[in-house]
Amino acid sequence: MEIEEQKKRVALLNDEVFIKDCLNQNLAKYYPDFVEVQKLELHAYKKHIGKTSAVFVVGYKLDYLDKAGAIKKIKLVATGHSDGSRKMAFAKLNYLYSHGFDSGKYLVTKPLFYLEENLAFVYEASIGHRLFSFFKADEYLNLGKAMNLAATWLKKLHQLETNETFVWPQFSINNVGSSIKNFLPDILEQNLSMGTRVEKILASIKKYETQFDQNLEVCLVYGDYHPENVILTSLEAKQIKMIDFTDVALGDPMVDIGSFLQQLDFMGHRFFSRAKINYEKEYFVTSYFGQKFEEIPLEFFPRINLYQAWVALRSAALLFYMHKDDSVNLLLDEVEKYLALVESGERKINLY
Template sequence: MATALGKTILKNNFKVDTFFDQAKMLDYFDRRLNDETIAGPLKLSLKRFKKYNRRAVVRYELSNANKQQLIVFCSAAGDGSRKKTFEILKYFFDHNITTQKPLWYDKRLKGMFYISAEGDNLYQYIQGQKNIDAWVEKAGLKLSQIHGLKPLRKLKLKKIDFKNQIDPENVLRRYKKNWPKETSQAIAFKKRLFAEIDKIKPEKKTLCHGDFHPENIIIQKQNHKIIDVIDFTDTGLCDPAYDLGSFMQQLDFMSRIYTPAAKIEKLQQQFFNTYLSNRNIAASDELIYKITLFQILTALKSAIFFMPSLKKPKKTAINFLLQEIEILFKKIS
């Protein structure tokens, strides 16, 4: 039965803090979920994944006296962009790219609700050195399936503006005094990278994930043979080399502490070969050149992302990434 509090919630847009208010969210789910999904009365616990001024990702665990359980995720953004993400999720769910089950998008809350498979991400498997080869190959297969899909016109997907993704918060300008040497290097790399990207021969845009890396690959807890892809907030149209370069660079960066360099190169090649085989394409010099450019772009994005933190571990990561960029530029010189 609806309470006065529940009616108030539905009349007004949620503030970010509301997503973390157990009483309010329990009342909300009581209104939205029917007895066929999970019978009430319900209990609720929540776990925060992300919380920013205008964005949130939350995991809700709902249960009842009959020991039924339902785990629901919510991803919300104040700009209403999760509506498009929800439509993309439905498209990928229908094409077996992900088992994340879309539930609904709430236009008042500007949040999408969905059921996600439980499991560990590929980065956690890298840390534990658990069967990495097989999962990296499955990631290559999954990406080839994404790139093989025909984008629906009704999704009205935009081209991925990767240039503006490098430093959307003007970190290089704001933290110049904190990181004088590093920001100077990053600005020079950014200018050189854009000049190289502008030389790329335009080609038909492909449906791309937009943020394809090990932490967005989930190995299912209940069925270890299945991997899931998550986080479609950056999905759009782009050169497929963008996703390939992103994954290969992040695989390298996330594995360095745990895996010898020679093994990392082997894993990158396994990923790439699986992708090529399933798309039935060859590894041309042009494709490898573009992948290298997008590896540079991903490394530069990461270096800039770490700059607002002044902690020593972040400084080490920034310098490592800038050194990696130098090495990658030498490969295409």
């Protein structure tokens, strides 16, 4: 399929006539009382058509007629990418849903069906809000239950056994993030001194990853764990649900710890004091390990800080393309400080 044709087919996720027909053909397999769609509302959460790709995430709010003649309401979401990556994401989601994440405290979104021609899949919308949406300028905001749920959801994922019938990709910094691959040549071209700095940082990150990989026991990792992928009904919720499974792979479990900590820091600094951010980061780590901070084995800290450095660098790349050079330099400062912690091996996850 040519790129332009792929883009057009992904864009059909936001076409009401196409989607209504698609739902009428498929929903009876998943809702036995389904007869036909009576009303359909579309909401495009993401709608990007670029020169080489198309990415759509579209929500569907629908009323359907059931076999008893009543009207029922459901909410669904479709996600598609012209690069074909959603097919593997759908398979990963199905695996997790069928291996213990379909009920109880720790959940994933319910997968429905894959649309081969549209490079997309449909799943049930999650009831609740992203953890990040609860952030506000309140030093007394109680994030404890949410942090504990987020940490222990991750622990369950990391302990999940895999089988030989499903071939999982391998997580590696060297294989993740085309934005970083483009970032280095682009920044070298626009700002040589900053680019040289990034080049040195990347070399250090890859060196440490290679060093740690020598004795690593891999497990399933989320790959991009952060507060916008965590769904809760409230900060007092007793259940947690995760969305977006594109990056799930076999890798170092500390990548998820480092990713969440750095993004909690990065997203939270506009709302919370430094003291509160530091506290919440340490609480997340102790919740994950089930140990006091000072009792957590020292060997984990360099790996956590390596991935904090990596995710901070990815954030710097994003800001570079937004032409926020001052913010890029500040983040690069933090990347170098995290790498210094990797080198020193200190029992420390906070920079300030």
